[in-house]
Amino acid sequence: MVMIDNRQQYRKQTEQKSFTLIQAITNGLETMLEADDNVLLLGEDIGVNGGVFRATDGLLEKFGEKRVVDTPLSEAGFVGTAVGMAVNGLKPVVEIQFLGFIYPAFEQIATHVTRTRARTMGHFNLPMVIRAPYGAGVRSPEIHSDSIEAFFTHMPGIKVVCPSNAYDAKGLLITSIEDPDPVLFLEPMRLYRGERNDVPLDKYTIELGKGRYVERGDDVTVLAWGAMMPIVEKAVAEMKAKQLTCDVIDLRTLYPLDKEIIAESVQKTGRAVVVHEAQATGGVGSEVSSIINDTSFLYLKAPIERVTGFDVPVPLFSIENDYLPTSERVKRAIEKVVSF
Amino acid sequence: MKEKYPLFVVVDRTGKLVSESYQSEITEEKVQNFYYHMVRIRTFDRKSRALQRQGRIGTYVPFEGQEAAQVGSALALETEDWMFPTYRDHGATLTFGADMDRLLLYWNGRLEGCVPSYTKNIFPIAIPIATQLPNATGAAMAEAYKGTKNVSIAYFGDGATSEGDFHEGINIASVFKAPVVFFNQNNGYAISVPIEKQMNSKTIAQKAQGYGIPGIRVDGMDVFAVHLAVKEACDRARRGEGPTLIEAVTWRFGPHTTADDPTKYRDQEKTEQMREARDPITRLERLMKKYGFWNETWIKQIETEIENELNEAIERMETFQQPDPAHMFDYVFEQPTWTIQEQKEALLGRGGA
Numbered sequence: 001m002v003m004i005d006n007r008q009q010y011r012k013q014t015e016q017k018s019f020t021l022i023q024a025i026t027n028g029l030e031t032m033l034e035a036d037d038n039v040l041l042l043g044e045d046i047g048v049n050g051g052v053f054r055a056t057d058g059l060l061e062k063f064g065e066k067r068v069v070d071t072p073l074s075e076a077g078f079v080g081t082a083v084g085m086a087v088n089g090l091k092p093v094v095e096i097q098f099l100g101f102i103y104p105a106f107e108q109i110a111t112h113v114t115r116t117r118a119r120t121m122g123h124f125n126l127p128m129v130i131r132a133p134y135g136a137g138v139r140s141p142e143i144h145s146d147s148i149e150a151f152f153t154h155m156p157g158i159k160v161v162c163p164s165n166a167y168d169a170k171g172l173l174i175t176s177i178e179d180p181d182p183v184l185f186l187e188p189m190r191l192y193r194g195e196r197n198d199v200p201l202d203k204y205t206i207e208l209g210k211g212r213y214v215e216r217g218d219d220v221t222v223l224a225w226g227a228m229m230p231i232v233e234k235a236v237a238e239m240k241a242k243q244l245t246c247d248v249i250d251l252r253t254l255y256p257l258d259k260e261i262i263a264e265s266v267q268k269t270g271r272a273v274v275v276h277e278a279q280a281t282g283g284v285g286s287e288v289s290s291i292i293n294d295t296s297f298l299y300l301k302a303p304i305e306r307v308t309g310f311d312v313p314v315p316l317f318s319i320e321n322d323y324l325p326t327s328e329r330v331k332r333a334i335e336k337v338v339s340f
Numbered sequence: 341m342k343e344k345y346p347l348f349v350v351v352d353r354t355g356k357l358v359s360e361s362y363q364s365e366i367t368e369e370k371v372q373n374f375y376y377h378m379v380r381i382r383t384f385d386r387k388s389r390a391l392q393r394q395g396r397i398g399t400y401v402p403f404e405g406q407e408a409a410q411v412g413s414a415l416a417l418e419t420e421d422w423m424f425p426t427y428r429d430h431g432a433t434l435t436f437g438a439d440m441d442r443l444l445l446y447w448n449g450r451l452e453g454c455v456p457s458y459t460k461n462i463f464p465i466a467i468p469i470a471t472q473l474p475n476a477t478g479a480a481m482a483e484a485y486k487g488t489k490n491v492s493i494a495y496f497g498d499g500a501t502s503e504g505d506f507h508e509g510i511n512i513a514s515v516f517k518a519p520v521v522f523f524n525q526n527n528g529y530a531i532s533v534p535i536e537k538q539m540n541s542k543t544i545a546q547k548a549q550g551y552g553i554p555g556i557r558v559d560g561m562d563v564f565a566v567h568l569a570v571k572e573a574c575d576r577a578r579r580g581e582g583p584t585l586i587e588a589v590t591w592r593f594g595p596h597t598t599a600d601d602p603t604k605y606r607d608q609e610k611t612e613q614m615r616e617a618r619d620p621i622t623r624l625e626r627l628m629k630k631y632g633f634w635n636e637t638w639i640k641q642i643e644t645e646i647e648n649e650l651n652e653a654i655e656r657m658e659t660f661q662q663p664d665p666a667h668m669f670d671y672v673f674e675q676p677t678w679t680i681q682e683q684k685e686a687l688l689g690r691g692g693a
Contacts, residue, residue, distance in 0.1 A: 083475045
């Protein structure tokens with residue numbers, strides 16, 4: 001059984017609080033700053049200002065400027081600085097203000113962050129996390145809305161994680177910080193202040209590389225992550241009126257993908273729809289399709305459908321909703337694979 | 341700007357101290373230590389070029405001409421300090437304590453050579469230009485975080501000053517007063533592009549002004565001047581006074597790499613004149629003769645010692661165990677992901693996919 005959901009267990013054991021996704025991130029950072037003196041935060045406006053989204057609100061006051069470091073506006077600089085810190089025993093958690101601002105740091109990530117363990121045969125490793133809000137749908141200015149996870153799932157040496165709710169966000173963040181290797185932690189800014197979850201105040205972890213069944217059904221497997229989850233859930237709920245039920249899988253980790261959960265579900269339903277807001281070509285959806293092809297080809301009753309953004313720069317916000325996948329498009333894809 | 345950032349010299353081209361006040365710096369121990377290391381790394385460098393020509397190692401990056409800069413700086417460090425070298429700084433890493441046979445393995449395409457030392461804090465050489473500057477800043481900030489007196493030193497060339505990471509690394513270090521020394525070797529050329537086409541400023545040292553940190557321009561062919569300047573910058577860093585930018589003005593006598601033909605872009609005659617006038621080892625020899633440190637017996641002895649050390653290292657490199665393709669899979673993550681595991685098994689046919 002691949003379903004990983006230990007919420008019930010935690011509910012019984014520890015004190016809970018109702019948190020939005022971003023509050024869970026703040027609480028996860030606070031938990032780790034308390035638990036490990038080697039953990040420190042670096043980024044633009046994360047100290048006095050508490051982060052442009054308030055992800056680090058109150059942490060400077062509590063932990064001081066040695067642990068919560070306002071850096072110059074210098075993505076390559078502070079990601080490169082984090083590399084030097086990580087090889088020298090610290091566990092930096094770096095905030096990139098928006099994922100679309102990560103481009104200057106691309107060289108540091110490609111040539112040092114992801115490569116140092118491999119090129120030193122494990123002599124140096126980089127226990128560091130790069131956090132970044134991503135995605136469109138909140139009427140942000142240009143470049144602020146990019147969804148470029150595939151650049152990093154393609155890059156060897158870094159894990160890519162993307163929670164869709166408060167409970168997963170804290171658990172996955174703690175696991176990422178404790179991971180001996182670098183993790184890119186993508187936060188769906190569109191869901192930052194959405195639905196609340198009960199979140200344990202204690203430290204807890206969620207294994208990386210494991211997806212989660214959000215819902216169980218018989219006819220179609222719908223796979224998504226991050227900001228696409230509510231859209232998928234709405235579509236699937238509406239399909240019930242047509243007597244169609246779906247397995248809904250929140251992949252949660254984009255590298256490495258959870259091959260088992262994908263195969264298990266698709267082998268049961270025989271139909272798959274993959275949903276992501278990033279551009280179609282070379283997107284993580286292609287990799288999910290490839291896993292289905294490798295593991296479950298003979299179980300398929302219909303070709304795999306992808307519902308994605310388009311091969312265009314994410315447009316300015318007046319038409320960003322036309323770029324983004326919608327519940328309507330997801331429903332059409334479900335109907336298409338069912339009626340094939 | 342050249343007046344504002346004058347070249348710091350201790351020993352002039354004739355081997356004479358520029359001021360008698362430096363007399364106390366010139367001890368036999370120091371002279372011999374500098375000379376030994378400079379001869380050692382030059383022998384290594386020449387031997388490596390020969391090994392490349394014979395097909396016994398791959399493309400090699402020579403540093404001949406830069407021995408004073410590399411030895412003078414490396415010997416200014418303390419045991420626990422951090423070094424962030426480029427691909428042309430193995431003279432410095434060797435002097436600081438890198439393993440010679442691992443270095444040869446590196447130039448022979450072996451992953452095992454990528455860790456310069458298992459005892460000294462030396463980061464694997466940076467190939468992408470200037471990327472190691474922010475890394476050095478981070479290691480230095482981590483030392484400050486831990487409350488030690490250790491510093492880090494970043495090596496980089498003149499071309500690196502045009503990269504964004506040069507600015508970002510120094511800027512962050514200056515803001516946080518990180519204990520780091522930015523040690524530039526200005527050897528006149530970034531492959532084929534001369535310094536005049538690399539920057540409009542007359543010196544590299546003057547760029548320090550933009551960061552509100554000291555900038556020192558030092559004769560990179562004068563091992564005493566380099567050593568004093570770097571030592572002083574390290575002391576400043578250890579006292580918590582922040583970073584220093586040092587420009588060591590030097591010259592690369594050889595090609596950019598063994599795959600490069602410098603006659604295409606520079607007048608080799610000028611380089612030969614430069615060697616005649618400024619060779620760092622010749623200059624030290626002139627000083628040794630002038631001040632009574634010339635000792636033929638000792639020189640013969642160290643030459644033999646170095647020759648033996650090198651031959652033994654080459655022997656170990658050439659008899660090293662065969663490369664294992666499994667290694668490309670085994671160190672990407674602490675635990676290989678399933679994709680890497682499957683790919684490894686597919687390639688090596690072990691365990692079954």
